[in-house]
Amino acid sequence: MVDFYPLARKAEVLHVPMEVYLMFRAAGGPDILGQSAAVSLLDWFELDTEIIIVMERPSPSMDLVTYSTLHYPLPEDTVRDIMRQLVLAVIDLHNKRVFHRDLKSNNVLIQETEDGIRVRIISFGCGCIVSTIPYTSFTGCLSCAPPELFLERKYMDSPTSVWQIGGVAYELFNEDSKFFNTYEWFIDALGMKTSITASEEGKHFIQVCLEESPSKRISLEELERHPWFFTTT
Structure with a gap:
């Protein structure tokens, strides 16, 4: 069971998992990729039994x-x-x-x-x-x-x-x-x-x-x- 938290973004309120919420607060989304020490959140997907998080991959x-x-x-x-x-x-x-x-x-x-x-x-x-x-x-x-x-x-x-x-x-x-x-x-x-x-x-x-x-x-x-x-x- 995944708990969801309200996240205000671009004049709308999204309900997202805590990890997604924290990553967005820490580093923002893909529009400000790589500007913070925390890796950026690119996207996330909710499946039946799990959450898939797509994040920045600093290279190398x-x-x-x-x-x-x-x-x-x-x-x-x-x-x-x-x-x-x-x-x-x-x-x-x-x-x-x-x-x-x-x-x-x-x-x-x-x-x-x-x-x-x-x-x-x-x-x-x-x-x-x-x-x-x-x-x-x-x-x-x-x-x-x-x-x-x-x-x-x-x-x-x-x-x-x-x-x-x-x-x-x-x-x-x-x-x-x-x-x-x-x-x-x-x-x-x-x-x-x-x-x-x-x-x-x-x-x-x-x-x-x-x-x-x-x-x-x-x-x-x-x-x-x-x-x-x-x-x-």
């Missing part, structure tokens, strides 16, 4: 897992560029009231352009609308869920996005090539932290993102101004 591009593997080890300047773009992209999503909820390396594309690499975000199927009320149910990869989900049975959108950004940064700097896992971060925190091959500023970036308490975790807006983005290695 590959997911961040593949890109980081092919170019291992990534220079810190490259990681910094990727993370800076990702932070700005997530801030843009939240400003558009889109909560992705499943930010991880598999859902980040790296598009290669003449001007350098460009971060693109895909897979909005676990997303929802930004809310001032805590969420009590979770969709997405539980290994990337924030600790407050397990400790308090509730979470907020912005601190969750920051936590997941930290998880992506951890993976790009982890010399053991481990995927980030919230549970393992705490049960083997020392071992995981010592495996991070980053400058002190880079390590601090990860640490403030992965602060256990959401009230002490750095905000998205503060993250944009983190000193690491203004240093060179």
Whole structure:
């Protein structure tokens, strides 16, 4: 059963699935193709038991897992560029009231352009609308869920996005090539932290993102101004 949501477009109201609604809010339609970090929605079709979504395919591009593997080890300047773009992209999503909820390396594309690499975000199927009320149910990869989900049975959108950004940064700097896992971060925190091959500023970036308490975790807006983005290695 697919829930449908009202979407006002060109003087008419369409009722569309949540994923379509979020993609349109995040990136618009084919008339503004490729102008945002989120991939653009081209079209969608409702079948009897499923929804088919046609989306932009940035070319050439590959997911961040593949890109980081092919170019291992990534220079810190490259990681910094990727993370800076990702932070700005997530801030843009939240400003558009889109909560992705499943930010991880598999859902980040790296598009290669003449001007350098460009971060693109895909897979909005676990997303929802930004809310001032805590969420009590979770969709997405539980290994990337924030600790407050397990400790308090509730979470907020912005601190969750920051936590997941930290998880992506951890993976790009982890010399053991481990995927980030919230549970393992705490049960083997020392071992995981010592495996991070980053400058002190880079390590601090990860640490403030992965602060256990959401009230002490750095905000998205503060993250944009983190000193690491203004240093060179």
